[in-house]
Amino acid sequence: MREKIRVGIVGLGFMGGIHLLKLSKIKNAVVSAVFDTDRAKYEGIKDRSIVRCSDYKELVNIVDAIIISSPSTTHYFYTKYFLNEGVHCLCEKPPVMRMRELMSLISIAQRNGLVYNVVMPxxxxxxxxxxxxxxxxxxxxxxxxxxxxxxxxxxxxxxxxxxxxxxxxxxxxxxxxxxxxxxxxxxxxxxxxxxxxxxxxxxxxxxxxxxxxxxxxxxxxxxxxxxxxxxxxxxxxxxxxxxxxxxxxxxxxxxxxxxxxxxNDPIMVIDRDFIDSILRGKKSKFSADTLIDVMGVCNLIERRTIFVRKSDLLTY
Missing domain, CATH: 3.30.360.10 (Dihydrodipicolinate Reductase; domain 2)
Incomplete structure (x- = not known):
């Protein structure tokens, strides 16, 4: 295992920027590459050693681990891709929005011996x-x-x-x-x-x-x-x-x-824990499999929700 974990970031919105800052302060980690569909966001990165990828697939050969802070609806897609490619993953919440998707990703991570954590501040x-x-x-x-x-x-x-x-x-x-x-x-x-x-x-x-x-x-x-x-x-x-x-x-x-x-800096704690989990092979309290019960409750609430749009409301 490398002395420093090479980390990539997918999604350079608000949370992506925070992870970029926190990782710069973790001695066992280095941000090697980033990807965002909006190339204009690359302009805010001052470190010229960080590779600005034009395609998310380019990160596979550059990083050991990835932080996924892209829009929520893309979390499953990116996590599945990188886990299948042998890359450790830390994903912003929600990791997915369906139990079957969560179980599928956990299975891939376990099969490939990878860390798969979720940001739960x-x-x-x-x-x-x-x-x-x-x-x-x-x-x-x-x-x-x-x-x-x-x-x-x-x-x-x-x-x-x-x-x-x-x-x-x-x-x-x-x-x-x-x-x-x-x-x-x-x-x-x-x-x-x-x-x-x-x-x-x-x-x-x-x-x-x-x-x-x-x-x-x-x-x-x-x-x-x-x-x-x-x-x-x-x-x-x-x-x-x-x-x-x-x-x-x-x-x-x-x-x-x-x-x-x-x-109290929860994101720093979570990012440092992610790096330590990779280096030491330890189980984390942020591991995705600890969210199975939470996802079950979320999906139950979805099924029980009486949902109304503003346009459907009656006016008197």
Whole structure:
């Protein structure tokens, strides 16, 4: 294995640019080549040693690993191609939008002995990790509100895969019970799929979860509330703070308030983990096979969603 992993990037949009910056700070990695269908994006790359490819297939002979940050609808195509060519892959979320596609890619990666990871930033968010450690899989009620402006979101897929997938990933770790029932309502305002989504999940243990996601907001908001055996946690993931409440003698008592003032750089953590996984052959918590349950819930929500377009709404 090389001392430095040669990395390529497919897609030089917002996230592609972030990965380019983070990789430049990882000593065991070097960005060797990039590809984007929009050649104008090459103009922003100052490092002249990076090969600007005119075709994605050119990267195969230049890199050991690839980061896929192209539009969501192309993730399956590019990941399948590079895994079949023996290239390690780190893909932006969503990795795909169908379970059969995810299982197919996992199978190719395992057969070829390759690392296939997915960018799931909340798994690298220190505050989320700390919250889930406190909940310890004993949650029974879960509320999540995650909204963002449309101008910095990908509109080529539903808000379910664009935004809500993060909270489904957290929810999976908070409430261990099996799902009993799912209902959902989605509304399309500017995209082809849902831009706003409200989901209610009921569990066999009597618990429930309510998730709201929107990419039609003025400002970003990421709020979590989790009731668990030890009490209640309310978190603001944008501000990086949360407080924990416990129940004593029928009263709610605030026992701890914590503000995360430590440096928190999830993308750097994920990119460095990707390189380490290749060099050391270690299993990663960002491995695509850890998203099987998440993808299952996403596909279930899709099937249960009552979907409406703005043009279909009745006016009075």
């Amino acid at each position: 909340e798994r690298a968010n220190r505050m989320v990790v700390d919250i889930l450690s406190s909940v310890a899989k004993s949650g029974y009620v879960f509320f999540a509100d995650r909204v963002a402006p449309s101008y910095d979101r990908s509109l080529d897929t539903s808000v379910l895969f664009d935004i809500m997938i993060h909270d489904i990933d957290i929810l999976k770790e908070a409430i261990p019970s099996k799902i009993k029932r799912v209902s959902a309502n989605g509304l399309s305002l500017v995209g082809a799929d849902a831009d706003l989504l409200n989901v209610r999940i009921e569990y066999e243990n009597g618990g429930f979860a309510i998730l709201n996601a929107s990419r039609m907001a003025k400002d970003k908001k990421r709020l979590l509330r989790i009731f668990y055996d030890g009490g209640y946690i309310s978190a603001d993931l944008i501000k990086g703070s949360y407080h924990r409440i416990i129940f004593e003698g029928g009263r709610m008592v605030v026992r701890k308030k914590r503000v995360s003032n430590t440096k």
